[in-house]
Amino acid sequence: MDKFDPKPVLNQIPHQPGVYRYFNDRDEIIYVGKAKDLRNRVSSYFVNSNQHSRKTRQLVFQIRRIEFTIVYTEWEALLLENQLIKNYQPRFNILLRDDKTYPYICITRERFPRIISTRKVDRSTGEYFGPFASVRTMHSLFDMFRALYNIRSCQLVLSPENVEAGKFKVCLEYHINNCKGPCEGLVSEAEYLAEVEQIRQILKGNLAPAENYLKQKMADAAARMEFEEAHRWKIRYDLLGDYQNKTTVTNAKIGDVDVLTVVSDEESAYFNFMKVANGHIIATEAMEVRKKMDESDAELLAMVLVEMQQRYGDEAREVLSNLMPEGELNKPVSVPKIGDKRKVVELSLKNVLFYRREKAEQRAAETTATTSRKDRVLIKLKADLQLKSLPRHIECFDNSNIQGTNPVASMVCFKNARPSKKDYRHFMIKTVEGPNDFASMHEIVTRRYTRILNENEPLPDLIIVDGGKGQLSAACDALKALGIYGKVPIVGIAKRLEEIYFPEDSVPVYIDKRSESLKLIQQIRDEAHRFAITFHRDRRSKTSLVSELEGVEGIGKLTATKLLKHFKSVKALREHSLEEIAEVVGKDKAGKLKAHFERTLL
Incomplete structure (x- = not known):
């Protein structure tokens, strides 16, 4: 992938408010941003990159084209940014939840309006209030409106012509006092609209008109000595007062x-x-x-x-x-x-x-109910390393040598956050002379995944390299040569400060020292180190034993190795008879060995 050169574009970007868009190599918008000064903001992504976060460096690495739009104010830039993010949903932008699922209360635009709930907003059909994030709150308002007012619920077209022609008859809602019967002209449009206006004001948070309306109705009924009607208005007035007490949070001023x-x-x-x-x-x-x-x-x-x-x-x-x-x-x-x-x-x-x-x-609660502890650790590790899938299969590599002698390496395997010892592997370094950890890492990673590919075995979910940038780079070069770089996430862990290095990223990531995910990485790294050290110690021991037997006249390296393979140790070899040794290397060499052992006992 060719590196993007931003200089030609930056020279064209003005020092004005606006919105910028970054595109990747597939010409997809991957990020939308706003700025008070477009040139300064866009330029900041391409300078002092070592001070950027890893996420920002990942973004910049993928940029292949830049577009920008100039606006007059920062507010306009914010509005345009919001709309573009909703339209394109770039992967590096936060995505705010859309409001299309929230319900609204609508006062319809018709003669004798209705009060309805809807999730579709069409401003031409009525006046909308909301949205209501809590459906329970919306239904509570509807219950109060039904108790306070007599608004129709039918969908009849109550035009003057239809009402005067007597096309409609009142329904059950009228007989149970939930509607005043506008379909038969039993209530004037002005009186009906007065109640609709009270609902409109309540939805706007202004309860005073509704209070005054109900209070006046109560007083008028009492003045006419119609105390039962006055009591009904008082019940409504008290209901509104109860709602006000529950919703008032501060001074109305x-x-x-x-x-x-x-x-x-x-x-x-x-x-x-x-x-x-x-x-x-x-x-x-x-x-x-x-x-x-x-x-x-x-x-x-x-x-x-x-x-x-x-x-x-x-x-x-x-x-x-x-x-x-x-x-x-x-x-x-x-x-x-x-x-x-x-x-x-x-x-x-x-x-x-x-x-x-x-x-x-x-x-x-969801984690406890659906996942075990090991899965929680893997979920945390996935988040900390920003992996696409849970790292259920992890392989870790480590080198071991002392002053370049007997260089060996190890690979340990963890499955579901547990050691899978049957999958551990030892490597004797074959192509590297002297203490060269980078070349040794390249060799063992190449050998390991060449075999995996040849045997059609699944690749791991994560590769860990015990070492810093150098060892990680050598392992990445091996993966690139095999054509699997990018198919398997790979990181390096440096011992001194427990730094986590990512490919092509010079700045390490520090995971919280108390994090379970870091403890798992450390456990895997330590196990790889232990396994490599053990193998290295065995190799040195065996080499020293072979060298001791090579000191016997007539015994070469091949014969010494053959004897140790059969008798396991020099001590065991001393304890066997001439005839038993002769069965392995012949009488002549057996006699020389016995003579050597007798001399060394003196």
Whole structure:
């Protein structure tokens, strides 16, 4: 893959607000970003790359083309970025959940309007309120509207001509006092619309018109001495008061504000949004955003605020938060420290902290219920190393030599986070002279996977190399020569600081020292080292024994090796008779050995 040269494009990008798009070698959009200064922001990806995170370096490595769009303000850039991310869903961008599944309350645009719930928004058919992240909250509102008002539920076309012609008859809803019978002209359009207006104001968070309306109806009935009717209006008035007590969260003078708070950890950011109107929470939603490019909380806050305003409207005159968002927005944002506004922010923070804890407990419960401990470790290892699949089959390589003598290597295999000792392998280095760990690593990786390919055996899910950048590079070169580089994830672990190195990445990754995944990597590395050292020790011992026997006149290396293979040790050889030794190497050599042993005993 040819390396991308950004200089020609960077020279064309202006110092203006806008949105930039990165494309890969398949001409797919892989990242969309916004900037107050396009040239400065785009240039920052290609300078001081050693200071970038590994995710950013991965992004830059895949860039093959850049496009940009100039806008007038940062706010317009934020809106365009939001729309492009939704349209193209780039792999390096966070993806905010779409609102198409949320229900709305709609006041239809027709004579004698209806109040309905719907998940499809068509502004030409009515006035929409929502969306409602909680369906239970929406149904509670419907229950209250049915108790307070007599709005029709039928879908009849109540045009003046149809009503005057007497085309319709009242249904059961009229007889049980749920409808006032507009289909037969039993209620005036003005009286009916007055009740619809009360519902509209309640949905907007303004309960005062509804309170005044019900209070006046109660007083009029009492003035006419119609106390039963007055009592019915009082029940409705008390019901509205009960709803007000439950929804009022602060001083009504706070006005119409949006509240958005955020808390985060390494992997996700958690948000709570509340839409407040006249001191009433009329909409609320909590959401989790999985981080893709180590985005800051301030950056994510601006993106989520755009999303919330698109879902719930942007009528609020001010946004309250626990953190200032990045860039300029279309509404003033403040971080209150005292007063009623601070109380609203604290309420939102309580909700978002509860939501984060709930999510953590949910994930923990799911993990406990569906996976064993070893799977939890593998899931964590998959996340820490950003693997595409669980590393159930891991192979680890290590070299062992002392001053270049008897160079050997080992490969240990772990399956499902447990040693699979029947799959362990020893290697005697054949092509390398002297203490050259890099060349030795290249040889053993080549030999191991040449055999795997020839025997059509499955490749591992992860390869670990005991060593830093040099050993890892040698192993990668071997995989490239075999044509399987990129098909198997491979990392190196350096002993001194337990650094994890990735191919073509000069900056190591440090996994939390308390992490189970790092402990598993260390266990595998230590086992490979133990296995290599044991083999190396056995090889040195055997070599020294062969050298001792070679000191006997008439005994060469082949004969010494043959004797040790048969009798296992020099001590055992001493204890056998001349005839037993002669059966292996002949009488002449057996006699020389016995004479040597007798002399060395003196």
